[in-house]
Amino acid sequence: MITVTFQAFPKSFSGTLVVGCFEGPVLSASAKKLDGHLGGALARALKAQALKGKKGELCTILVPTPDINQVVLVGLGKEKECTPHVLEEAGRRFCAQVRTQEALVLLDPVPSVALPGVAFAEGALLRSWTFEKYRTVKPEEAPLKIQSLRVVAEDPTAAKKAFAVLESRAQGVFETQTVVSEPANVLYPESFATLVQKTLTPLGVRVEVLGKKQLEKLGMGAVLGVAQGSVHEPKVVVLEWKGSSEKAVTAAFVGKGLTFDSGGIDLKPQKGMEEMIHDMAGAGAVFGLFKALALRKASVHAVGVLALAENMPSGSAQRPGDIITTLSGKTVHVLNTDAEGRLVLADALWYTCDRFRPKILIDLATLTGAVAVALGTEFAGLFSNKDDLASQLTSCGEAVGEKLWRLPMTEHFDKDIDSQVADVKNLGTGGEGGSITAAQFLKRFIKEPVAWAHLDIAGTAWTRKSTPMKSLGATGFGVRLLDHFVRTHCE
16 A cells, blocks of 8 residues: 655655646646756657657656656646646556656646645555455566655645545545455355444444344345345345434435346356456445545435345246335336346335435446446446436546446336336346336335435446556445545535
């Protein structure tokens, strides 16, 4: 993990230095100051390497001086358009591409960012995460990784305070990335629930775990039906963070937590099934969000519900054609046992609405492959019954680089899940608009007048390759988005 410290402008420079370059190219004030110290070496390097200072550009210049080893020029685009997100991405690229153990960051304030080094450090910190828990043999020639950043700020105390909030959020992201990466023989409903208890209870989050008997008593037939083929009993974990008065607006967050999804009797194809350990990424994001909220002492009354189950084929497994009764009393005709995420969410959403009466309710789920077909890996699907909420979430996603794209919900798609033998069926006709019919299914288990949004994160929850922006594996998608949403619209 990277250590970040803040300091005033130093009298002398040493080691690896990071400076900014705007489109033109135009050296930042600190870069110009350093260039004078180096006899114009940076300006000559810019010209020689044809750098334009555009966003995403990064150039390492070796400097033959006794005190300075190398200077890293990071492109920040147009100065007037430089945002915290641009600086955060620059920090990610730096962490991914530059080989050094420590560095001094010299970034100057711009019109829209008073503390640029803070955003840069957050990016570097986020990109530093890797999942190597089970590697007993390390590579002999492991790349040199960033261990510490010293960030120059006009007001180091203010910078440290601002970074503390972002660091709390990063800790939540790391928690999510870790649990989403755990194999299913380690992370299953019982162990996940225990981990949540051990992690969040000391931070002041109220954690309640509902076991199989309690779910039977409540009547959560949908959760129980999905889990009945597994040796692992289902759990519903209820979180509550009282960072403000209980009379304050309640924001609720629900996560799909299929710790492994084989598809059940409707078994998935072999190719890619190993990735189904990630099918609890929605619950993982809610877990990480509550860690972030608790660490930064968020002034919000927040509720979280994690619906945890394992979907396995066995003699006791749910069958295609079964009819189940959900917590709401509505009956569901199960046409396909691999459309199980919407089933566990049906009970979790109704439970959350009925018990807590939230004003805002947001669920996250790796719900459909259809959303990845439609939007790829850059956008998560957004569905909502309120235009204002959809707009707020979209803006928050843009601010932190976790993009959402709103998809339609109409009566046509709702009718497509009407059943002739039950109240609703868990699959639309012909497989068309799969992510939309799944969202329409969830909407039937929302109690108005709650403002509800569904985030289908199936395409964004993990990545199959390492890039300058993301480490290989779990992305932690949703934690920063929802933390920003809470700070902007709920506190």
